[in-house]
Amino acid sequence: MSQEGRSYISRISELSLADRPLAGGKSASLGELTSAGVAVPPGFVVMTPAFDEFLRTAGADAEIRQEIESLAHNEISQVTAASKRIRQRIGQLPVPPDIGDAICSNYREMSLNGAGCPVAVRSSATCEDSESASFAGLQDTYLWVRGEEQLIERVRSCWASIYNAESITYRRRLELPEDQISMAVVVQQMVDAICAGVMFTRSPTTGDKSVIVIEGSWGLGSSIVSGEVTPDHFVVNKVTGEINKRNISDKVVEHTADPSGSGVREQAVDDQRRRAPCLSDESIAELWQIARKVERHYAAPQDIEWAICRDPDTGEQKINLLQSRPETAWATRDVEPAAKPTAKAFDHVLDLLSARKKRT
């Protein structure tokens, strides 16, 4: 790898949260997970200097940024028109050869067992996943990407996605300065997900911090995110690992790799698996351990994306995390304390039985 290439590319495992300015939120979080001792699909990150250089070489950076800053977040038609225009333009800009070479040589290193291993290409913006602003899901992700040409194309699509209408509106609403916005792109070994889903280390419905809520379905997690499937739902006791609740749903469809070798297709789940739990108790126990580890690492409740994958070489099943971000919905809410200390411990009982304090 050339000296020049190094500043454009980093391994996921080399990153930590501190690298967010140059690696974007998602990449930094994945790197941090690796250092917490949690398995993450291996890969590399096309760092923000690559994006900046891409725009600069094309002479487009200042123009684009000015155009965005002149928009008002509530002028939806203007935002949409600008977004379309800018994205089209980016789609036609050439990727500077040194950046393209750096991406391709790293991709080749990943593809040890033959040319063109499938990868996931995911955007990682510098302003996403900060604790106050949950920015998730506003940029693009491409699954089962194969071959250098397609990879470069998808990296460029990710770059462009920073200018999609939702992202622009979001930034304008928060009045974030455009010159501090940049985009990194994660290129990650594609996981052959048997099942996948999300888990919350704080109950999304009640805010209870003593449970881990796990949702999962067959195939890739995209079927859950898109709402096409009602996932299996498990509530696990965070402290003991016991499964408090399990609702096994009828999982009609799953997202899997397209047999053509690239892209994702939706297919019907066979009858045998439709109503079968997508997670064994052993896998739930493993997810429970991982959730505890990640939450402890960040010292705050997390929303986590996971997948159970088959190792392409050994065929063994393994849990990988695809994402972890701080929980924001309950964190910002004021919760009344359940009780306060009293002068004497038994005053609690007297208060309760005498209805001295209004019962709720």
Add this chain to the structure above:
Amino acid sequence: MSSKKNSRPFPLASEIEDVPGTEGWEDMYPYYTRRQPGDDEIFWFYNSMHFPEPMPAFDALTAEVPYTAMGANTTRIFAFPATLGVEHRIINGRVYITAHAVTDPDEIARRTEIFNKRAGHYFENWDELYDKWHKKMLALIEEIDAIEIPQLTEFDDESAVLEGRGIGQNHFVREAYHRCIDMFSVMWHHHFELLMLGYGAYLVFFQFCKKAFPEIPDQIVARMVAGIDILMFKADDKLKSLAQTAVDLGIGKHFVDGADPDAVMAAIEASGEPGEKWMAAFDEIRDPWFNISVGDGFYHYHRSWDDDRTVPFSAISHFVKLIESGEDIVRKTEELKAERKRISDEYRALLGTEEERGAFDQMLGLCHHVFPYVEDHKFYCEHWFTTRFYAKMREFGDLLVKCKLLKDREDIFQLNRSEVEDALVDAMLAWAAGSEPLGAARWQPLVEKRRDILAKFAEWDAPIAIGPMPEHLEDPAVQMLWGITSETLDLWSLPPDQVSQNELHGFAASPGVVEGIARVLKSVNDIGQVREGDILVSTVTTPSWGPVFPKIKAAVSDIGGTMSHAAIVAREYGMPAVVGTGRATKQIVTGQKIRVDGDNGIVTILD
């Protein structure tokens, strides 16, 4: 559920008809247990937790006396602000109860002042009072053991003359009977002395946990509170030590699962020196540990381990098998304590503020302080004392047989408290007159008739509740003792077409999911039928069933909450349990394959 709620799901008291062939059954019980004109306005529920079977005439005392004592404690002694006592009725042999509460805010305020002072005194001086309680109970047990029942010998003892006593022994027959009944009453007053306050400590912590952790399962709260060194587990340990001794002495083979205990004893006695050694070890723990009864002391025929050794010997045979297969059966109390501490520490750490952690420490600390009483009082009251009480009553039974009033000592329990006194007076009079007692023709046919009535009552499908559905039921005492809340009532009142015939819902008392073959026990006396790997389905499970737990795969009960003993023991053995299903013993048949989901509180009939 509310959308399709049945507006009048339960029959009214007056609508309940007699079971055919039981005419005159009301005479078995005192007049104040009978239905009254206003009863149709009141919601009653069947207390199948304490009284899962029809009440023999004498045993009605085990409802009357506890309710006399419990109400005294809450209504009059401590003046609980909103909680009064319990009123009961006996209908077709079943005990129905209703809890009285104070709702007028001024009245609550007036009682609160008294309550805080009195309850505060008990909490403040808990250790000293518990110590005193313990001594009182031991003295009471000693006292009832010491009661001598006169044998109505031909001539009175010479001492009546030489000591100038001047009282004939027939006087002491009735006096001894009264003293036994009085001591039974004293025992029940002691029983409630610290209990309601102890439950209060648990309830306050329970409610705190539910508020701080809305999804916390009840059983986790129970696990943080539950004692490790409780007497019921100590009894289990004693059985394990007897099993170990048998193995060490090489006579473990005599303990065969399902064998007649007398045959086992005979084989041991015939085995020479090892047998003698084992018997010595057995005698050492027999008193007090074999005073544990297979029930909770509410029925005379729930015999003690010493009276009927089926349950403890079956447990010993199981432990022998485990020891011989190289398993370590010693209870790891230190590990259990460490795990309990880990769980509570982690929950504590999850709390949001220092203030909450402070309150948590106070409440859990208080629970640990008062719970040894809550968990251990039963051993002294319902088991040890009550076993001795029934033993004395059987001595009176012997006297009545000797006087030809009854045919069998057990027949005494077919007479109610006043009738027993009548029969004794009959004997006293005849002894004095030098004549024959007159009651044989009265009592003996009555005993037969009542046995027949009880058999018919046993077949009656007792409604789970009676009367108008209450708007809500948030009585903390009812919730604590019976596990009944508004949600329970909603479930009970589902119209029949909405009640799944294959699925039962209850409290998720102990986690895990298993499938297996059901063993339905309608009477505790059938407990000897339980076999290795069964799923136990019972009306209620009492602490003394502990010994069968190592053999079973899961436990299901009709009645009980997460602090019920079935729940506690199931958690101890790490097996799934669903309690408070309301109708498991009615819907499940022995031999059926069922699934017990202790995570969600669901029992499914698979056959």
